[in-house]
Amino acid sequence: MSPHDDQTAQEYWEAHYGERERIWSGRVNAQLPGILAGVAPGRALDLGCGEGGDAVWLAENGWQVTAVDISDTAIGRAAAAADARGVRDRIEFERHDLSDTFPEGTFDLISAQFLHSTVRLERPQILRNAADAVAPGGRLVIVDHAAPPPFSKKVPHDHPFPSPEEVLAELDLPDAQWERARVDVVERDGTDPDGQPFTWRDNVMVLRRRA
Ligand SMILES: C[S@@+](CC[C@H](N)C(=O)[O-])C[C@H]1O[C@@H](n2cnc3c(N)ncnc32)[C@H](O)[C@@H]1O
Secondary structure (H helix, E strand, O other), X not given: OOOOOOOOHHHHHHHHHHOOOOOOOOOOOOOHHHHHOOOOOOEEEEEOOOOOHHHHHHXXXXXXXXXXXXXXXXXXHHHHHHHHOOOHHHEEEEEOOOOOOOOOOOEEEEEEEOOOOOOOOOHHHHHHHHHHOEEEEEEEEEEEEOOXXXXXXXXXXXXXXXXXXXXXXXXXXXXXXXXXXXXXXXXXXXXXXXXXXXXXXXXXXEEEEXX
């Protein structure tokens, strides 16, 4: 049982964002620029956009973005960041609990970057809904933590961190319609809250719907 089971997902994430004025760096996630190098921009959907680092970067790079989160506080910060960077008109923000509702439409890129939660998150169904919403020729990009950061006090011991193959097995996308453009585990350097170095391991999955 998660220590947060008495909270709804929305309450949990609102409380999380309420702990500090800023939680994330505000920068684009490390893997995304490399994944999209050479990809022509189109319509993008950012699932669990947080404070908008990826959504703003996508908009700055020509994408028309729909950015979704469960937290109004996160969305407010993301919208303020988009305003400050002059790309607010390229991003539509929608609040959803993705376990229950999913944005309308189809997209050339759907990105789920670290869409993890220690409270209710129907991730396999959300990622299947995402696959259904990818337009022909478009990409579903999933980047997960391979393991919790060693300093995290919020992740219960039994919280799963599925491997890329486990995520793809749950998605069960037909090979005739989907190409595995990239499936790997990437290491990158990080520092813990005390400034000590450690290594992050990111599970990177890029799936392309055949045109
Ligand atoms: C670990 S954070 C990652 C945020 C951002 N993608 C990033 O990489 O910086 C997970 C995000 O997913 C959002 N989230 C969690 N559960 C959700 C749900 N059921 N529906 C929509 N968003 C959710 C959280 O509010 C949070 O912003």
